[in-house]
Amino acid sequence: MPSPADAARPERILVCIGASPASERLVHAAHRLAGGMQASWHAVHVDVTGAAPRAAEDRDRVEAHLALAESLGGEVARLTGRSVAEAVLAMARERGVTRILAGKPTHGRWRDRLRGSLLDDLIRDSGDIEIHVIAPGGEVPPRAAAGDRPASRRLASFVPGAVAVAGATALGVAAGDRLALPDHAMLYLFAIMIAALGGPGPGIAAAALAVAAYDFFFIPPHFTFAVHDVQNLMTFAVMFTLGTAMGSLVARLRHAETASRQRERRTQTLLAFTAAAARATEVADVAAAVVAHVEDGLAAPAAVLLAAADGTLGPAAGLAPLAPQELEVARSAHAQRRPAGRGTDTLPAARLLGVPLWVGSDGSAGAALVHVDRARRRIDLEGRRLLEAIARQAGGAIARLALAAEARDAEVRARAEELRSSLLSTVSHDLRTPLAIITGTATALRDEAPALTAAQLESLDTIVDEASRLGKILTNLLAITRVESGAELHRDWVPVEELVGAALDRQAAGLAGRDVAIDLAPDIGVEVDPILIEQVLLNLLDNAAVHTPPGTPIELRGFHEAGGVALEVSDRGAGLPAGSEDQVFAKFYRGPQARAARPAGAGLGLAVCRGIVNAHGGAIEARRRPGGGATFHLWLPGGDAPAEPQAAP
């Protein structure tokens, strides 16, 4: 009975998987149910101890079902137990499972009578766990009979038993009366043991043969199969039991041994891969190591595809060329971050299995493909695990190499930045010092020397003005070098008013005698490097001052536009020649008017403006102004003032 507390218990679903093709339907049913209830789910297969080993085809199907469940997000387990119901219920209780899904039986009623029914057992012992029974859909193909070895090898395994029984018989007959009846029985038991080394079949066959021979040759009446003494029937029973039990024991041991050998081999492969991946210095080395180790561990041809910077996959190692469908498997695995192709729910018809090269919990560096059809051994669940472990390690190794490469790039960039910075500081010092000396000396002379003529004073002013102009060009050169070398911007929110104020202050001399009208929307600011944008405004004002007749007005406007802020510097000069609106921003471009206005100009100012504005993610353009003149329109990211700060108490 579910108690009230169970209401809050998270739903957990367990589905019992068998070798029947109907199990695939069960897996999908469990996936759907879990999806609907947002529950986690387990897919479980139970190997019953003491049962005859399954046919290879059945084992494959069980693996395929488990793989399918895993690819659909189920947790997969293989259990071993004395009965399916017992093992399933034990796990269900341990994991707090609330619902168990099982398939409707596809076999005859007689088998349940003989072995007990899974459903009956589940229902009887499940307590408060709900049991769902799912009907098989469509045709259920008949299952293969046990025995996975070729007929000739199967027959050969019976030979040692037959020889041993014959030997025991011959020995017994030769010994004659010197051996008592139990001694003969012992000889046969020994022969059965030898036969049982070949497995349960040869064991049972040898037991039958031994019983027959024992009865025929040694149990009175001799040379008949008649049995008088009931005691002898007991001996027969022992012989049969021994043959069967030893046979299945040997079979299981052999199975376990093969499995452990395979596991060991795969562990070795994985370790070897780990070492190779750790040594790799190039991503290509990792890809080659994946191919080599997958081919070694799974005995199947493999390929690795790596994701390029733009996310597309390109072949890196192994099988080539790949068919479009095969590429699709890789692409899907990489994009979905989970296995695709054969044995999964994505592109299951493919001849390859693809797994992503996982990076962390949600990344992928590419995909590894294994050609399942051309595998020289079956690729079982363990094999898939190996493949996935290699893929995971490869993803990690590739991510590590990418990080290392990034660190190297960063170092190179840092060195370039350092070089640039020291170059700028040298240029700045070496060129500015003479300029400062010229300016300083000229002003000192102008201010101190007594009785200079007007012409002499004018010459001194020219020296000062030209030195200052040279200084401006130098500033522009340094600014454009800085922006073009991709130096980091020191962005901050700055009121437009402050930038305009600083620019006007520095350009005061050049704008003397002009009416500069300023119209700024209240509280607008821009997210910019203030020094650089001030330089832009300075250049635009300087441009307007130089290229328009003295005394003509200049207008400076600032307003919200397209999620940012627009700044416009407009003049009433001759305007721009049609079609030159873009040219004016070219480095060293000087229009005919520019040449006339200032013969010695460098044509750098507007190029610097465009470089700086573009570096800020903004835009600048020159427009012909209605009514004459030019408007330089720049757009910059920004808006209203950030939230009001709180003062310290």
Place this chain on the structure above:
Amino acid sequence: MTQPTDTVLIVEDEVPMRRFLRSALTTRGFRVVEAGTVREAEIAVTESPPEAILLDLGLPDGDGLDLLRRIREWSSAPVIVLSARGREDDKVIALDAGADDYLTKPFGTSELLARIRVALRHARAHVVTDDPVIALGPVKIDQARHEVSVDGRPIHLTPIEFRLLALLARNAGKVMTHRQLLHEVWGPRSTQHTHYLRVHMAALRRKLEADPARPRWLTTEPGVGYRLRDE
């Protein structure tokens, strides 16, 4: 204002630059001591303690800043840093390390003398008792009564604006870095938040300046800080 006996130490490696500085200063009656290297500067500072120091940050051995820090350990003489445009970071570092002002190369004699005058006045103001009322042109700031007026018209300021203005007024004529202003007004944890400062400076300008886009008193030193002009 300047006494003829005031000694100015010039730390500058370029001989022609030193010549210009010396001629500009001696004409105005200053005594000038020159140093071309860090070593010479250290000796000069100890032997004849100057009233003001002109320090070129671009010394070839590049440790003008180190020299500044060492001078600051035992001398409070005002230091004016000489630096080029585009080296705003250096100026800020120097100002925060104890320099009193800076001059951007190229500069003329009038600029040089104005800066030295302000620096010397500030150095002496520490000795004189602080007047609670500061008057700068049309602006009057009564520090005791927290009152500000422009042309006799009372102006309402928020507490932050008042603190900002009072701080600038106490250092009138001198540049204050963003960091210094933020540290004094908002506290040591806010020294990175320059946009706080810009918002409040804009508000102050709107209240005090006739044309906030062309400030007469509250001027911007791009990339460095602000200055309240006192002349």
